[in-house]
Amino acid sequence: MQHATTNFLVTIPNSVPTNVGMVDSLITKQHDWESRELNKKNMQVILIQDVDHLGQASELVTVRNGYARNYLIPHKFAVEASSSNIKQMEEKLKVKAKKESAMLAEINKVIEVLTSSPIKVGAKTGTTNKIFGSVTSLQISRGIRDQKGYEIDRKRITINEEVKELGTYKATIDFGNGKSCELEFEVIAE
Secondary structure, eight states: OOOTTOSSOEEOTTSOEEOHHHHHHHHHHHHHHHHHHHHTSEEEEEESSOBTTTBOTTOEEEEEHHHIIIIITTTTSEEEOOHHHHHHHHHHHHHHHHHHHHHHHHHHHHHHHHHHSOEEEEEOBOTTSBBSSOOOHHHHHHHHHHHHOOOOOGGGEEESSOOOBSEEEEEEEEEETTEEEEEEEEEEEO
């Protein structure tokens, strides 16, 4: 088959005669396809937020170009790992590490004060030293605030055993970050 717009005919691999202009466009398309193959390489990004099955915030990860450019970056899950962005991430991590070490030192100081002596918690009792009701984490939290001067959320306090009589018991305080302490408290009659 001949085309009217050509000066001469060229045969391409599937034996269909065509013009030179069409061959040039096929070669260009082949180069585009090859360049797309080269662009499928991976790229590094810095995660801004936690991404399921990929990593946590401030983590440097390697992903496909398309995934980064079409999903992670437009949805503000990540930024490209340029040298300036990497330096910013390192600075943020240093500041975060300093804050965490200061907080850890403060937690250790609080733990030392709390474990130095037992907290006294008052409860109404009957004639047989049995308590009316039970001692709750709210009462322990108030006792810590009044006697030690620290405000601790009652949700962080877990009483290890049921308190129904006067005596000394133990409770656990969870400070987060894997830090916890065991606190002794003494139930006394009001």
